[in-house]
Amino acid sequence: MSTVRHARVLVVGGGQAGLAAGYHLRRAELDFAILDASPGPGGAWQHYWDTLRLFSPAAYASLPGRPMPHQAGGEYPDAAHVAAYLADYEKRYDLPVQRSVRVERIERGPHGLTARTDAGTWHADALVMATGTWERPFIPAIPGTASFTGRQLHTHGYRTAADFTGRRVLVVGGGNSGAQIAADLAPTATVRWATPRPPRFLPDDIDGRALFDLATRRVQGDGTGISTLGDIVAVDPVRRARDTGLLHAHPMFERLTPAGPRWSDGSTWECDAVVWCTGFRPDLAPLAPLALRAPGGRIPTDGTRSLQDGRIHLLGYGDWTGPASATLIGVGRTARTAVAEISGLLR
Template sequence: MEHVEVAVIGGGQSGLAAAHALREQGLRPVILEASEQAAGSWPRYYDSLTLFSPARFSSLPGLPFGGDPDRYPCQDEVVAYLLRYAGHLDAEIRTGHLVAGVHAAGEGFEILLGNGSALGARAVVAATGAFGRPNRPRLPGLDSFTGRVLHVAEYRSPGAFAGRRVVVVGAGNSAVQVAAELAQVAQVSLATRTPVKWFRQRPALGLDLHFWLKATGLDIAPLGRFRRNPPSTPVIDDGRYRAALAAGRPDRRPLFTGIDGPKVTWPDGTTEEVDVIILATGYAPDLAYLAPLGALTEDGHPRHRDGISLTRARLGFVGLEWQRSLSSASLRGVGRDAGYVAGWLAGQLGRR
């Protein structure tokens, strides 16, 4: 069986940042990426997705994003950037390598791949993000709905929904963006448990929110204690989405109270037929392959502190939401966490 020094599971922004940080420590990482390109989940996000952080704040360590630093890059630009980053990375990247399970093997690990082969590793960094595990909450009557139900992870563009009656569930950035986009071609309601919270994209002096987060230190504040019960995230807006909701395109309603076949019942007692329900209800860590190690809680969350496993030596995590700060799962923040985990692993492996 082949053995490597450090296996990085996942070749998206978190895995690439982890590999860069490990190389900075003198370690030799091998990235195992399930898809055929090292761009993580970005190629599968909806087509109109745009970063809410400017390019100047959206780079991984060692390679600027490029172009106008004040623009907000779109999905295709992020994919191109990640592929360019992978091309500059001094680390081996093995695409088409799905990890099926990770088992303990002495002080190290045995990694079982989807094709039935195995790989030994002295250390492992889990960097698979969350896109592969969409959160699908139990909502009243949803199981009986006879229309189409999909998670926003399955949504790409509005064309297929033209003329339909659509309900988007959620109050975060993706929910509002997708609902507003769909409202241009369909009749759309945004269903939320609480009113949407807003935050201005440029809150003062014409400067982007991320300038102020960096200037005040809030972007790197050690807020990992929120990782189990994070505060709700406001919708970052330049005014377009708030205006769209104010104009009723889409309209905002409290979450439905029941469903009977194709009919949705609203809190005021009215009912109507709905064609499609889109769940923009977030994601959970996609880490089932670590279950053989006992490294996860019963609901599949990692047992960790600041990205360091609490149950298994030489196991680290990169890219978890609220791993160490509010920017931990973002392009602008994942590099800091990667550096912290890589430094710890270097000590574990006798490189420090």
């Protein structure tokens, strides 16, 4: 017989968003549990590539209640440091994370909301979805992708430039991941960086501190944005590669051939591997039985709260669920608001 457990609030996902929700749920003295599919703490940060650095100093990349310690050897912490911080945070606040528990379906029932997992069933009065995007890498439908005979991987699977030493590598994607991975590969591999439009680097003095300040001002209603400034944060490795001529963007190609990309002018480039730095999608499959999606595919929300079912909050999926809510420092603010609404609902 499968195990059945109960919690007033169930949090799905034990990464930064789930932990921020847990912090505020603890302070609100609500009974809750956090279900995380990963075997260990650290969220997606435990899976990122070796040289990834935050855009912000540690002090500007902290969850509520616990400043991130400075990392020796650099102002901007790496992914391993962030993963260790999240593990310590979880332990420090004694957050009730259940691992490895994968939530398969969320259903409505006589006991409120029911979560079917691979380790039994949970009943809850309210739910916070905090699964992030890491498990849903997106690769666009480029003609010929299946015909390419070299190696293909997504940002999701990239770990170290050493795997590509001496190789010819096509990096696809004009965002921060594309710029950072192209810069990481450039010293040891022959790289072509293909972007849908010319990359726009933010001014070199803009980092996560300024981005968070701009997001805060948007919340306060002055309409300030960064879209006119650029898209890519010029962290040190990206800046060095750009300034030494190693980071040069090419237009997006028309299709992949068995040997590599082909552009609309007929030019080609043979390569050994393609790294797709083309983003992720929200990992919301467990909510499918509730039919919360609008015709466009997105779940309509008021802040983090589902308009279709007010017992369900979506946390940490980007500006859709709160300005800067996909960042370490930004998610605390939206988590606080979500928990306040849940507390009001349950009390």
